[in-house]
Amino acid sequence: MKADNTQKNNKPKNKRSLALSYTSLPIVLAFYYAIVVNIPIYNNFYKILSGLDNVHLSFIIAIPLFIFLLNSIIFSVFSWPYIGKPIFALLLITSSMVSYVMLFYGINVDYGMIENAFETDVSEAASYLNLHSFTWVTITGVIPAILVALVPMKPGLGLLKKTISIITLFALLLFLLFFTYKDFSAVGRNNSYLKKMILPGYYVYSTYHYVRDTYFSTPITFKHIGEDAKIVVKNTDPKVNEKPTLFFFILGETARSQNYALNGYAKNTNPYTEKQDVISFQSVHSCGTATAVSVPCMFSQQGRHDYDKQRSYNQDNALDILQRAGVSLLWKENDGGDKEVAKRIPKVQIDRSHDNPFCNGGTCLDMALLQGLDSEINAMKGNEKLVVMHLMGSHGPTYYLRYPKAQQKFLPDCQSSEIENCSTDQIVNTYDNTIVYTDYVVSQAIDKLKALSNQYNTALLYLSDHGESLGENGLYLHGVPYAVAPDFQTTVPLILWMSDGFKKSKNIDESCLKKAAKNGDFSQDYVFSSLLGIMDVQTTAYDKNLDIYHACRS
Template sequence: MGMSSQPGISSRRLVLLLALYFFFVLNLPLTTKLAGILESLDGVSAGFVLSIPVFFVAALNLLFTLVAVKYLEKGIFIALLLLSSMVSYAMFQYGVVFDQDMMANIMQTHQGEAKSYLNAASLLWFVLTGVAPALLLARVRIEHGGVLKDLLWKGVSVLGSLAAIGVIAVGYYQDYASVGRNNSYLRQLIIPTYFLSSAGGYVNQTYLKEELPWRTLGEDARVGRPHHNGKPNLLVLMVGETARGMNFELNGYPRDTNAFTREQGVVSFQAVSSCGTATSVSVPCMFSRQPKSDYDAEQAERQDNLLDVLEHAGLDITWLENDGGCKGVCERIPTQSFRPEDGGQLCDGDYCQDGVLLSPLRRALDRPGQQDRVLVLHMVGSHGPTYYQRYPAEFAHFTPDCQRSDIQNCSVRELVNTYDNTLYYSDYIISQVLEMLKQHQAQWNTGLVYLSDHGESLGENGLYLHGLPYALAPVQQTQVPMLMWLSAGLGRENGLDNGCLKQQAKEGRFSHDNLFDSVLGLMGVHTSQYQPKQDLLAPCRSA
């Protein structure tokens, strides 16, 4: 019987090579950060610096030795190479951290959103760092001895790795402890351990944990005040996507990103923080009764939210969806979703621009009735990285813009121009909704609230996009815009002092936590779930 033509390598050597490859190539986001940290420290010993690659290679060698199971190891390592390559690119180029919230965000990503991250740079990175070594591994024959010999070598490898880690710990414990304590986020950059543990946590949380019983909230809700002018109330709640408050002209930004709404009497709240840094967290949280400080996604998913309480009060609720999904918030509410694959002038097969929301909103406003209404418009807004696809060509107000998805390769000016164009177009959509509400004041007491889910990084400190753990996230990802407009009728229904409201918006500090109670108060809903201190309108409402 002839020898196999496949080149061979022993399992233990393969494991060591993989440990070296993962540290020196795939962990580039980690080593880059470490280099910057070490460069900024005074009096760092050469021994400590030289011990770092030995420490990580030993730790990875230990991990890979434990998972190197005969007949399974090749498939496991090929999968790890491919996944780690993609994770490495996102972390290195955009500063993304793959925690459990990010895993949830990935699992809820639709096809069009996933495609927006494909570009020449990401594909080249994936081919060179993931596909090429995976193909090389697929071609080699992994050699094993007998069972006892394999176990002996595994034992030697494990003990050798532990010995190396132990010696380093004895010699440089204080250095590692100091760098680790002052830069605790570094553990989140280690590939593949952190993203694998996050994925395991997500699977356990989503599929393996016993489902909590359903908790109904606000069954006592009712509209508690008469409509003095005989007209029902109608609120349009616009949920923005990836808009950051600091780029709103109405908040002092020196560009005309609010060219369409600045003369329409809207009130802009200057300091509003989000509940999360990703849609999958922020949208459920902003509609939840739970405050950010106590927010538990599992509990929130198994209890009524703001829209349910409004429906308990007898309001007519409709959700118009243009951002790929409401993250469970609208499950029990009549919903109209816009599917990019259905085509149309404003859809490209992956996304629909927010202009698609206007016609169904107009039809909803024209529908007669005496029942109070809340219409929610979930916008695609400023969703990246393909910002240039979020607005029609005629809304390329700031030029030159960045007509590509590998945004790190655009100039700062191009990137900011493109992002600001998304806000400019969103402002146009908001202005069109305002015009409709003003035209329907004879039939309704109308109002509008616009609030974004989270912000965005545009290259500041090397960070792009969003989704960093909240404790690490920069203000660009957590500070969001909030606009409000109320017709004279709805303002009188609430007994609001406009001067007081403007002062609140200018000087107050608010968050997504205020949405639940502010909407209940604005719509005159009485319920034991209402917390007046969280209603940002309460201080400006007369008795």
């Protein structure tokens, strides 16, 4: 009987030895975050410290210790029965995703990146999924989250013990900072972005603010602007103004100006439009480094420095004013959405089904935008017509899906979404192939306008939303905060083509416009008034100083 009792008593002890308390669980998680999850920030610290002359070993040790103590305190605050495990499991999975993006693409996940992630579509999000990212997230996020979910917990909260633990951890953190503050301050002052890299802190903070601003903020009353808008044709000569206007605005995706042969790039990435007598603007800056910012910003009256998302979404944009004035509009979408810019005008979403020869079921080549365009233009009412086509363009990391095999001009390319495993030359070649294909699509759109020039005075403007990093300084893709973003992410191509009839009807001095394109400095702030101006819409909302055509129209 005694032996049996001993055996029974031993079993609960073994079970309890595997269990964690709500005081010890945050410590274990903080240790894991300090050793594994925050590898990206250690990678950056290594680059910084290797460039310094004198680095104390104590400071190197203090870095992970600081992250451990900080996260121990934060995790302890949220470590309670019923809510602790779900919170930590979610944090582990999302942190592993963020860690992957930071480590392999060099992207800090801030408010703008969270906004872009929430507003992307399924196909675009799927382009980031590959064996490498799946393995990383599974090993560093999903498996630890499962372990947290399954680990037995000791009964009871131990509030006093937990409070003492938090106070002790906080005291240790202060003690650490007391002896290393000078080192942290010196490095942090010159590299302020480092505080945004500590996981899970900044991306959780950014997510909270995005959700609050988007779903829980006080609704803003919609503001109408340009209510006096009307079409006032400046050239009344019936000989040159006998035909209505047809204008194509092609909105590009992720194209950077530096890789355009028209702007001096060594490789011929514009073999099609170079034969179309286009005007290429040499210096044009984007409003943001992500679609979610640049697209609504360029069509709004607000400039980059004044842009506010909520105000932009609740105010008339250029398209609304054009429609009010009597211009017939159509938006054709092949990217991740119009970001509410085309919310109040006719819109066509490209069907991504396998029935479309340009689509594979998940994504479509941009030539799909030109399908059915003739009948769609004929169905547009009114004389003055403007068609916006939103390209998939050069959207990464699946650059290789943006062009057909026939457009593999530059080889070897990277036939994978795992661009971190491709060489720099392969990545650049693949990206350049997307530029060539976009050039082909734009040229085909110009040919279509030429074919319609007996019916309309035609013109086309192509402008990308933002640029892209292709490994320069360890950065890939886009989305870096504008204040520190490289020119590769903020300098975009702008190409203009006009028929002879269009130039005459709008009184455009082409040589003047070519000179401005070569020597001027422009931005997406010019889109709003340029569209109103070139479509001859008169309104107090128009600003002639932000119209790229104004100075060259007699």
